[in-house]
Amino acid sequence: MEQRTVHVPNISCGHCVMRIQKALEALEGVVRVEADVNSKEVTIEWGPPATWERIVATLTEIDYPPG
Ligand SMILES: [Cu+2]
Structure with a gap:
């Protein structure tokens, strides 16, 4: 298992x-x-089979890119 914490500036509410x-x-x-x-x-x-690249791609696709 791997674990990582990233900052996602687009988070603005519980939604x-x-x-x-x-x-x-x-x-x-x-x-x-x-x-x-x-x-x-x-x-x-x-x-x-999850990868960090796939996770970042998914966040970017839904408009919450890590940054
Ligand atoms: Cu929101």
């Missing part, structure tokens, strides 16, 4: 958090997604 959680949890291999509205930080825990 954003839910959208991110739903999109990332749909990826096979992602086991945990925690996002915080105040800090705008997202913590993701994953294993194969």
Whole structure:
């Protein structure tokens, strides 16, 4: 398992958090997604077949690119 925390500037409300959680949890291999509205930080825990590149691509696709 790998774990990483990233800053996602586009997070502005609970809706954003839910959208991110739903999109990332749909990826096979992602086991945990925690996002915080105040800090705008997202913590993701994953294993194969998920990859960090795939996670970043998914966040970017739904308009929440890490930055
Ligand atoms: Cu929002």
